[in-house]
Amino acid sequence: MTDKLRHPLTVNGEPRAFFGRRSGKRLHKGQDRLFRDKLPALEIKLPSGPLDPRTLFQMPAMRIELEIGYGGGEHLARLARSHRDTGFVGCEVFSGGVAKMLEAIDQNDLGNVRLFTDDALKLLVKLPDASLDAAYLLYPDPWPKTRHHKRRFVSPTTLAELARVLKPGAIFRFATDIEDYANWTLAHILREPRFRFLGASPGEWHTPYPGWEPTRYEEKARLEGRHVSFYFQFERLA
Numbered sequence: 001m002t003d004k005l006r007h008p009l010t011v012n013g014e015p016r017a018f019f020g021r022r023s024g025k026r027l028h029k030g031q032d033r034l035f036r037d038k039l040p041a042l043e044i045k046l047p048s049g050p051l052d053p054r055t056l057f058q059m060p061a062m063r064i065e066l067e068i069g070y071g072g073g074e075h076l077a078r079l080a081r082s083h084r085d086t087g088f089v090g091c092e093v094f095s096g097g098v099a100k101m102l103e104a105i106d107q108n109d110l111g112n113v114r115l116f117t118d119d120a121l122k123l124l125v126k127l128p129d130a131s132l133d134a135a136y137l138l139y140p141d142p143w144p145k146t147r148h149h150k151r152r153f154v155s156p157t158t159l160a161e162l163a164r165v166l167k168p169g170a171i172f173r174f175a176t177d178i179e180d181y182a183n184w185t186l187a188h189i190l191r192e193p194r195f196r197f198l199g200a201s202p203g204e205w206h207t208p209y210p211g212w213e214p215t216r217y218e219e220k221a222r223l224e225g226r227h228v229s230f231y232f233q234f235e236r237l238a
Ligand SMILES: C[S@@+](CC[C@H](N)C(=O)[O-])C[C@H]1O[C@@H](n2cnc3c(N)ncnc32)[C@H](O)[C@@H]1O
Pocket: 018, 020, 021, 068, 069, 070, 071, 072, 091, 092, 093, 094, 097, 118, 119, 120, 121, 138, 139, 140, 141, 142, 153, 215, 216, 217, 218
């Protein structure tokens, strides 16, 4: 296999496709304004070479954490409000979600958040080894049909990249309400020797993380009758 064929952003030699939604309802005027006035200073533009995430922030960030698919940004904004000396990188492709996050940044004066508005894997491949202190993937799109499973964010490629960019001892949190996606993720993680599953018992898997507040998607799942979630934690081994 050539290097080109093995590159994480290609599948069988073709550029990896993105299948999620990028835009929905029209943004209202205030959101349009935030896109125009605020996003340019906060948006991460990928350099041709590696991207040291510490250089994204004006303050000396004590830690750098990444959230993939932050949706409406409730979890990311909450973390950023309570950990002002941590730099947070949020990845989201859906413009409605980006708009909500921009509102939260504006209202809470969050100088410690930077946003990437394209496929998170494109950012991951640019990050240096061991450059992140934590990563979150909360309620990723479930792609329930078997023929769509390959669209799921969790894959050998994305886990290998996450393992590469997380520091030894860093925690990767993955939550879902879809049992099949929980099993899928465990099956893939078990094949990635750089991660250790921290769940000792099923009781623990269903216990929310300390200080947890449901995300917008989790609330939606509950309203639709899916009350049980899986809250997994994986440790990046040394
Ligand atoms: C089901 S929603 C969950 C949102 C949020 N985490 C929550 O719990 O409310 C999944 C989100 O991931 C985003 N997403 C999917 N694939 C992505 C990717 N490759 N890079 C960045 N964001 C992605 C989608 O646009 C969507 O907003």
